[in-house]
Amino acid sequence: MKIIQNNKSIHENKKLLGNLINSHLELLMPEKEKNQQKILELCHVGKFLMFFNNKIQIDKLSEKPDFILKGEFGKIGLEHQILVNSKSKEREGFFENIFSMAEKELDSDKDLPNFLITCYPIPYVNFKISEKQNLIKTIVQVVKEFISSEKLIENPIIEKISMTDHSQKSLNVNLGAWWVKDVTEELILSAVRKKESKLTSYRKNSGEIQWLIIVIGSNGESSYNLDNRFKMNLKTEFEKVYILEDFNNRLFELK
Template sequence: MRKIENNKLVPENKKTLGELIDSHLEPLLTDRRKNQQKILEICHVGKFLMFFENGFEISKVSEKPDFILNNGAEIVGLEHQIVVDNKSKEREGFFKNIFDLAELELQKDNCLPNFLANCYIKPYVNFRLSEKEELISIIVQVIKKYILTDIFDENPIIERIWKMPHSRISISGNLGSWWQKNLTIETLTKAIQKKEKLISKYKENIDKKQWLLIVIGSNGDSSFLIDRNIEYKVESKFDKVFILEDFNNRLFEIK
């Protein structure tokens, strides 16, 4: 396993990232909600390419593989894979979904000013899918009353709310602190093998080198971190395999 260093200063990184991804993001930003997964993937690949001095850029955003990279001398297919703990991700997804839907309801209310509300979810709460509509209604009522009157009603989901002026009506559900899990060899191997099942299809579409980018270390209980006590070294049909710790902005080459 080799750690790849990014020695650029913050302003330089910011400028480079914009040059790498802005043109690819622009057509997707007209519908952020619909395109949020592909927007996230492009941002990850931009952060990945910032580590290199070899001139690689995103030539094409595609499928099978997810991206085509080009530095003028070499073309590479790049497949992207986010690795998370699925059980924790399901819980995070449930709460994100109901707060997203509550936000849409609040945006329809002409009585409300623009605001950002960060809602701290009560620890250890769990709800059934059948309670989804009721929870959305509770969130809407509690936030609306708090925004208009500063009165916070006791309820089964939100522990407290922090608010501030904003350019639009926006809310988020904050699940609080969490313990991030270390990435195991088993979890990593399963993620690579899942992508390897389609590598023949990638090579049909672009008969060039194929790289795999594994992304871990985002915010949330579902995310993983590199275990410093493990030497991640894998055999793979991909020509190169990388792990990007997203939040910590660290990149490792493991093949």
């Protein structure tokens, strides 16, 4: 395994990221909600390409594979894969969804002032899908009361609230601290094999050279980190396989 370094300054990285993705991002933003997943993929790939010092760029957005690149290696098909703990991700998604729905209800209330509120759920609390609508109503009620009185009324979901002024109505959820999990060889192999089974269609659509980027280390309980001492002899039909540790901005070349 090889670590690829990014020694550029924050300002240099920000400028380079913009150069890499902005023209493609403009095509996705008019339907931002619909294209949310592709926007996330684009940001990941932009961060990935920053490690190559402008020698590789995005030619176009695609499907099967997710991107087609161009540069010093010629035309490259790039498939993107986010590796997360599915059980933790399901829980995160549930909470993010109900707080997002509550935010929409609060935003539609013209009598409320603008705010930036972060809610901290009761630790380890879990709910059923059937309770979703009641939970959204509860969150709206609790937040409205907190805005008017700065008092947290008794409820089954929110343990603590913080509030500050803001330019719009914004409601966030913070699921608290979590144990950092290290990614394993078995998880990586499973991710590679899953994508490897589609290589025939990737090559048909974008040529012989195919790369795979696996993204880990995003912020949340469902994410994985990569131990620096990790050793793996990966054999795959992909020409290159990389792991991007998103939050720590580290890139590892597995093949």
